[in-house]
Amino acid sequence: MLIDTHCHLQFNAYKNDAEEVLARCKEKGMLLNVVGAQRDTSLRAVELARNHDFIYATVGLHPIHTHATEVDEEEVKFKTREEDFDYEFYKSLAADPKVIAIGECGLELYHVPEGADKEKFLQRQKDVFLKQINLARELEMPLVIHVRDAHEEMVQFLDEVRKGSQLPGVVHCYTGNWHYAQKYLDMGLHIGFTGVITFPPKKTDPKSQIDLLEVVKNYPIERLLIETDAPYLAPQAYRGQRCEPWMVEEVAKKIAELRGVTTKEITDIAENNARKLFRKIK
Numbered sequence: 587m588l589i590d591t592h593c594h595l596q597f598n599a600y601k602n603d604a605e606e607v608l609a610r611c612k613e614k615g616m617l618l619n620v621v622g623a624q625r626d627t628s629l630r631a632v633e634l635a636r637n638h639d640f641i642y643a644t645v646g647l648h649p650i651h652t653h654a655t656e657v658d659e660e661e662v663k664f665k666t667r668e669e670d671f672d673y674e675f676y677k678s679l680a681a682d683p684k685v686i687a688i689g690e691c692g693l694e695l696y697h698v699p700e701g702a703d704k705e706k707f708l709q710r711q712k713d714v715f716l717k718q719i720n721l722a723r724e725l726e727m728p729l730v731i732h733v734r735d736a737h738e739e740m741v742q743f744l745d746e747v748r749k750g751s752q753l754p755g756v757v758h759c760y761t762g763n764w765h766y767a768q769k770y771l772d773m774g775l776h777i778g779f780t781g782v783i784t785f786p787p788k789k790t791d792p793k794s795q796i797d798l799l800e801v802v803k804n805y806p807i808e809r810l811l812i813e814t815d816a817p818y819l820a821p822q823a824y825r826g827q828r829c830e831p832w833m834v835e836e837v838a839k840k841i842a843e844l845r846g847v848t849t850k851e852i853t854d855i856a857e858n859n860a861r862k863l864f865r866k867i868k
């Protein structure tokens with residue numbers, strides 16, 4: 587069974603045709619983890635999960651929402667709304683049987699607002715992230731971790747807070763090199779790959795894609811998760827289109843090709859891994 591372990595079907599990108607997108611996913615017989623980024627999108631993720639058997643939800647506060655800032659993604663521009671992490675609010679959402687993880691949470695130094703004090707900015711993200719780590723620990727749930735342009739800071743921070751213990755969770759949309767992948771694996775984390783692994787190398791920076799594919803080829807398969815991060819990052823075969831969760835098949839196909847196994851094998855392993863990590867999936 588195909589599982590997209592990270593998508594945002596509740597985002598505005600689907601506001602006109604969410605039902606059609608859901609129907610396409612249902613037709614594939616797949617499972618989805620719809621991930622929240624702040625209060626309202628976490629709540630909407632839970633509502634979707636309550637209304638559809640094949641949907642599960644993750645609730646949390648994304649690091650780009652710890653400060654108000656302009657975000658310019660591939661196809662979308664928006665201004666983030668600053669929010670504080672309301673522990674009790676998220677705790678009550680997470681009690682829902684369909685909520686399988688806490689996140690997405692983490693550190694992101696890609697969108698530092700102009701003129702901001704980087705240290706202060708980072709500290710605030712760490713504070714908000716730590717609250718979510720604590721919630722995940724209290725509820726014995728895995729974390730969905732976002733990290734962008736901040737692997738060094740992330741590794742240091744996690745080493746401080748976990749004090750040698752293993753951390754159940756996933757570093758989602760991994761685009762880094764083997765050095766950091768190894769560190770996350772040592773902490774007990776899974777690694778999630780998106781359509782980014784299907785992209786051709788960037789002309790300006792071909793090495794980063796080569797490094798990423800080395801990770802895909804060599805990391806321990808029992809830590810594999812596949813995801814889309816839809817509506818972002820449509821795989822190469824659909825580049826330029828809005829991404830939809832069923833496109834996760836392209837990610838499985840690419841991993842299979844790189845590791846010399848069948849797409850079905852990868853799909854099965856990824857399903858098995860997801861069910862073990864996200865224990866509330868039925």
Ligand SMILES: [Zn+2]
Binds near residue numbers: 592594621690
């Ligand atoms: Zn995401």
